[in-house]
Amino acid sequence: MSPGKLQLPIALDAMGGDSAPACVLRGAEMALIRHPGIRFLLYGNRHILEPLVARIPLLKAAGDIVHTEAVIAGDDKPSLAVRRGRDSSMWLSIESVKEGRSCAVVSAGNTGALMAMSKLILRTLPGISRPAIAALFPSLRGECVMLDLGANVESDAHDLYRFAIMGDAFARAVLGLSRPRIGLLNVGSEDLKGHDEVKAAFQLLKESATDINFHGFVEGNDIAEGTVDVVVTDGFTGNVALKTAEGTARLIRTYLREAFASSAVARGGALLASGALKAVKEKLDDRKRNGAMFLGLNGIAVKSHGGADATSFCNAISVAVELVTHHINARITQEIKLSAKPQPALETAGGEPG
Amino acid sequence: MSPGKLQLPIALDAMGGDSAPACVLRGAEMALIRHPGIRFLLYGNRHILEPLVARIPLLKAAGDIVHTEAVIAGDDKPSLAVRRGRDSSMWLSIESVKEGRSCAVVSAGNTGALMAMSKLILRTLPGISRPAIAALFPSLRGECVMLDLGANVESDAHDLYRFAIMGDAFARAVLGLSRPRIGLLNVGSEDLKGHDEVKAAFQLLKESATDINFHGFVEGNDIAEGTVDVVVTDGFTGNVALKTAEGTARLIRTYLREAFASSAVARGGALLASGALKAVKEKLDDRKRNGAMFLGLNGIAVKSHGGADATSFCNAISVAVELVTHHINARITQEIKLSAKPQPALETAGGEPG
Numbered sequence: 115m116s117p118g119k120l121q122l123p124i125a126l127d128a129m130g131g132d133s134a135p136a137c138v139l140r141g142a143e144m145a146l147i148r149h150p151g152i153r154f155l156l157y158g159n160r161h162i163l164e165p166l167v168a169r170i171p172l173l174k175a176a177g178d179i180v181h182t183e184a185v186i187a188g189d190d191k192p193s194l195a196v197r198r199g200r201d202s203s204m205w206l207s208i209e210s211v212k213e214g215r216s217c218a219v220v221s222a223g224n225t226g227a228l229m230a231m232s233k234l235i236l237r238t239l240p241g242i243s244r245p246a247i248a249a250l251f252p253s254l255r256g257e258c259v260m261l262d263l264g265a266n267v268e269s270d271a272h273d274l275y276r277f278a279i280m281g282d283a284f285a286r287a288v289l290g291l292s293r294p295r296i297g298l299l300n301v302g303s304e305d306l307k308g309h310d311e312v313k314a315a316f317q318l319l320k321e322s323a324t325d326i327n328f329h330g331f332v333e334g335n336d337i338a339e340g341t342v343d344v345v346v347t348d349g350f351t352g353n354v355a356l357k358t359a360e361g362t363a364r365l366i367r368t369y370l371r372e373a374f375a376s377s378a379v380a381r382g383g384a385l386l387a388s389g390a391l392k393a394v395k396e397k398l399d400d401r402k403r404n405g406a407m408f409l410g411l412n413g414i415a416v417k418s419h420g421g422a423d424a425t426s427f428c429n430a431i432s433v434a435v436e437l438v439t440h441h442i443n444a445r446i447t448q449e450i451k452l453s454a455k456p457q458p459a460l461e462t463a464g465g466e467p468g
Numbered sequence: 469m470s471p472g473k474l475q476l477p478i479a480l481d482a483m484g485g486d487s488a489p490a491c492v493l494r495g496a497e498m499a500l501i502r503h504p505g506i507r508f509l510l511y512g513n514r515h516i517l518e519p520l521v522a523r524i525p526l527l528k529a530a531g532d533i534v535h536t537e538a539v540i541a542g543d544d545k546p547s548l549a550v551r552r553g554r555d556s557s558m559w560l561s562i563e564s565v566k567e568g569r570s571c572a573v574v575s576a577g578n579t580g581a582l583m584a585m586s587k588l589i590l591r592t593l594p595g596i597s598r599p600a601i602a603a604l605f606p607s608l609r610g611e612c613v614m615l616d617l618g619a620n621v622e623s624d625a626h627d628l629y630r631f632a633i634m635g636d637a638f639a640r641a642v643l644g645l646s647r648p649r650i651g652l653l654n655v656g657s658e659d660l661k662g663h664d665e666v667k668a669a670f671q672l673l674k675e676s677a678t679d680i681n682f683h684g685f686v687e688g689n690d691i692a693e694g695t696v697d698v699v700v701t702d703g704f705t706g707n708v709a710l711k712t713a714e715g716t717a718r719l720i721r722t723y724l725r726e727a728f729a730s731s732a733v734a735r736g737g738a739l740l741a742s743g744a745l746k747a748v749k750e751k752l753d754d755r756k757r758n759g760a761m762f763l764g765l766n767g768i769a770v771k772s773h774g775g776a777d778a779t780s781f782c783n784a785i786s787v788a789v790e791l792v793t794h795h796i797n798a799r800i801t802q803e804i805k806l807s808a809k810p811q812p813a814l815e816t817a818g819g820e821p822g
Contacts, residue, residue: 162746204750254719264655267663301618301707309621309704333713351708353655354701357688358709362716365608369751373744378496380744387737388725397723 121153121176124434125216129185129203130223132421137316138222139166139173141427146172148428149435155216157182157207171447188420192226195233199221204228208235211413218414218434220405224423229265229408236413237349241450242270243412246277246349247417248284250403251359255340258294259285259294260407264353271314274298274346278319279449280409282326283345287341287440288433291323297332297342299351307331311348324449363398405433410446414438471720475507475530478788479561479570482512483539484577486775492576493520493527495781500526501784503789509570511536511561534546536560540772550588558582562589565767572768572788574759576776583619583762590767593797595804599764600631600703601771602638604757605713609694613639613648615763618707625668628652628700632673633803634763635698636680641794642787643697647679651686653694653705661685677804710798712754717752755780759787764800768792 126142128135135158137337146373154177156163163179184202186195189406199205204223210216212235221228229247238245246262261281269277278296285294298316300308305316308331319328329342334355347355370391374384384391396402400419402425408415416439418430479751480496482489489512496508508531510517517533538556540549553559558577564570566589575582583601592599600616608751615635616623623631633648639648652670654662659670662685673682683696691699701709724745728738738745750756754773758780768791772784 252719254722267655267661299708301621301704307621332714334708335715335718337712339717347708350655351705354653354688354705355708355712358691358712359688359716361689361692362713363720364689365606366717366720366748366752368608369748370744373748374741376744376747380741383737383739383741383744385737386740387728387734390724390730390734390737393730394720394723394727398720 121151122435122438123153123155123216124431125155125157125207125210125219127204127207127219127221127223128156128163129182130221130228130250131418131427132188132222133423134167134222135163137422137424137427139163139170140424141422142177143170143173144411144424144428145431145435146176148432152435153177155180155207155210157203157210159183161245169203173199180206186224186227190224190227191292192224192230193442195224195227196230197372199227199231205231205235208232208415211415212236217438218416220416220418220427220430220434222361222418222420222427222430225417225420228417231320232411232413232415236411236415236422238410239412239447239450241447241454242276242280242410244273245408246280247406248281248409249356249406250288251337251345252397252403253338253340257289257403258288258337258340258343258345260337260345260347260352260356262347262352263356263406264349265408266349268350269311270349271311272319274311274315274332274348275318275453276410278315278326278328278344278346279324280446281346283442283445284407284409284437285343286445289437290338291343293327294343295327295329296344296346297329297336299347299355300331303331303333305331315346322453324452326449402429405430407433407437412443414442469654475505476789477507477509477570477793478785479509479511479573481558481561481573481575481577482510482517483536483557484575484582485772485781486542486576487522488576489517489520489776491778491781492774493517493524494778495776495785496531497524497527497578498778498782499785499789500530506588506789507531509534509561509564511557511564513537513539534560534564540578540581542578544578544581545783546578546584549578551580551583553581553585559585559589562586562769565769566590571792572770574770574772574781574784574788576772576774576781576784579771579774582771586762586765586767586769590765592764592799593766593804594635595628595801595808598627598630598762599762600634601760602635602763603710603760604642605691605699606751606757607692607694611643611757612691612694612697612699613643614691614701614706614710616701616703616706617710617760618703619762620703622704623665625665625672628665628669628702629672629676629807630764630804632669632680632682632698632700633678633807634800635700637796637799637803638761638763638791639697640799641796645697647681648697649681649683650698650700651690652685653699653701653709654685654687657687658684659685669700676807678806680803756783759784761787761791762815766797768796
């Protein structure tokens with residue numbers, strides 16, 4: 115590290131996740147190779163972390179351990195974690211973002227606790243009432259962003275409108291698109307379909323003063339087809355769609371495995387086609403797309419899968435780096451401001467006294 | 469046909485669907501072999517149908533053509549179809565159910581029009597305010613029923629409760645289960661999760677006086693995992709989940725096709741494994757599960773895929789036959805009655821004037 119060179123500090127919850135801290139630290143090492151301009155604040159128990167970091171020279175040079183006593187478990191209730199976990203690696207790593215000591219936090223820990231703590235510590239951006247969870251999905255055209263994946267169970271038209279603005283900013287930062295196409299998830303693509311909230315959100319998006327590239331309504335099959343770059347929906351529907359897609363992919367993988375094991379000829383075929391099958395597996399691999407963001411907060415908080423390995427955790431760090439370097443929150447704030455209709459100047463009624 | 473033998477008359481909208489009437493008639497022929505106890509009322513233009521039926525001896529013997537002039541097109545607006553299509557094969561075939569000339573109607577025509585006409589002609593069963601669309605999904609344990617798939621865009625707790633009763637009756641009839649496990653789709657399996665309507669529906673199902681086998685909340689991935697036999701949800705979420713699953717399956721098929729075509733070795737492997745791949749394709753084949761029912765109406769109306777081939781249309785007829793022979797509507801009506809809490813006898817207040 116050359117003296118005087120500015121580096122992006124990223125906070126890591128080193129104790130969160132099924133394979134923490136090992137995978138977190140190895141993932142951090144990989145990220146340092148991928149993004150030479152970053153450094154880490156490693157939140158966790160120093161008695162555990164120090165000997166591990168000592169064996170990773172790159173991380174030893176670009177990482178500072180911040181000692182924390184407590185750890186939030188994967189099955190801790192979010193409400194309890196928030197009340198009793200203020201000395202935890204999760205809480206303190208999020209707090210470092212609020213206090214400006216880091217630009218972003220990445221955690222593979224308990225999703226509910228991370229969401230609750232992030233909301234409480236970072237608060238929402240001006241003009242945003244509900245944060246949303248956004249992540250990437252595979253599609254026939256590459257990848258698309260979907261949100262909300264479950265931060266909320268109900269969303270009104272204005273929430274959906276703001277999710278669209280946040281998803282737009284996310285797609286620009288993470289997918290590098292200049293004008294992502296935005297679709298609103300519905301049960302049909304005609305303007306007349308759907309419930310009141312999606313119909314009202316459709317109007318808001320159509321008449322938006324921002325430069326959002328609104329495609330219109332899309333349906334469930336459009337997610338995988340890549341009809342749009344951003345799929346906007348409420349957290350209930352988004353969560354069900356995400357898990358239905360995961361379940362379907364798992365079902366097909368099981369069918370394939372059983373079929374390939376069913377006879378010697380099939381086994382031979384699977385062996386010959388193993389390279390091709392591996393390529394398909396990689397395309398569907400969640401690890402490649404690891405890193406869901408809690409959008410709409412005053413600070414960048416990225417959630418890694420709890421079962422993330424080092425490569426996967428490194429990918430979540432990359433998402434955080436992209437969001438920081440593309441100033442996602444500045445963009446969201448600016449677009450939300452543009453959306454607020456200008457207040458007409460208060461006219462003084464001629465007939466009034468004085 | 470032996471004289472005096474009672475046969476189940478099924479009405480077919482012979483003009484509905486992409487390949488009508490050819491696939492409808494061939495499908496009807498296959499159904500006559502599969503279910504010797506049925507006969508058909510074939511609604512459509514007799515100038516078109518007569519020469520075709522003449523070439524199918526089995527159908528000629530067990531099918532009566534009922535001449536109709538108009539045809540509802542696949543892109544006709546339901547509201548318009550209802551107003552102007554009263555002389556259509558679709559309208560008149562549904563009407564035959566209402567008038568008792570047939571036990572069920574099967575159509576591969578315009579879904580929206582079929583739904584609107586069925587509601588208008590057949591009306592809902594006592595105690596049911598909203599009908600629902602139910603169909604089968606593939607799962608790791610075989611098949612499961614999901615409803616509502618889009619008959620409604622909003623459902624309250626009582627609607628969801630009634631969907632559970634209707635789905636239970638559907639699973640008993642079509643899957644032949646004695647006590648199907650019922651799951652309520654949510655964003656988590658804990659009791660505290662979800663919005664108010666699913667939480668209230670959970671209570672209604674838990675405290676139900678019927679012998680419904682309520683498993684509790686399930687998530688999107690549970691559909692394909694086969695955690696329960698019946699997945700109950702609102703029509704918005706159900707429609708998105710159905711189409712997301714279809715889109716995901718199509719995405720994986722495309723990935724596999726591209727991967728197998730990528731090299732000579734992969735092509736060789738695919739050739740050797742072609743039997744296994746065919747088995748997987750068959751397991752995922754929608755045609756096997758063709759036949760969605762509009763549940764909750766005073767009569768049985770089954771919707772076949774618009775693009776159904778003969779085998780697929782025959783399967784939709786089989787669904788209708790199962791529903792008729794298992795008296796699905798009698799079961800639904802009985803369970804709905806059991807659910808209605810007994811009204812306490814009106815007490816006369818003592819102090820009231822005589």
